Amino acid sequence: MRRLLRLQWPMIAVVLIFVVAFGLAAANFWRRGALLIGIGVGFAAVLRLALTDDRAGLLVVRSKGIDFATMASVAAAMVYIAWTIDPLGTR
Template sequence: MSAGEQYLRSHLPMTVVSALIVVAIVFVAWDRWRRGALIFGSAALVAAAFRLCLPTVQVGLLAVRSKPFDVAALTALGSAIVFLAATINTLGVN
């Protein structure tokens, strides 16, 4: 495997998570805060899945602490955000 392929493979998970966060920010900027929050929470859950399934060398910047801590923290954060966004009454706002 070439150095370029190794570089791309090690940064792909962080790129996917970053793209989801950018999409969430766009939705929030368009006053679609519930959809943005759902996508943001989903980004945290995707990051947790990457951290759980991939070796540390391949997750790049998603590896902050130990694997169990990262997975638990990202899962708790993502689940809480998705739960709150899904259960809050919109009062006519999307």
């Protein structure tokens, strides 16, 4: 179990960010939750860029450049949407 946690810590960290984000969205703080999802994907992109393929664990899908570009694009889109969409009376 410790070996699994040591090897997959990047993915576990990203999943924990997503759990908090979905909790915020479920508690009717959906804009903050969406922003945190974008931040989580951005964090995954930075981890994918900074870590070797062996250390990045389950964040590795394709080549480092493609993974980073895809995740960074999704993160930028999520952060932009979360910041610019009208709250419509929600928090």
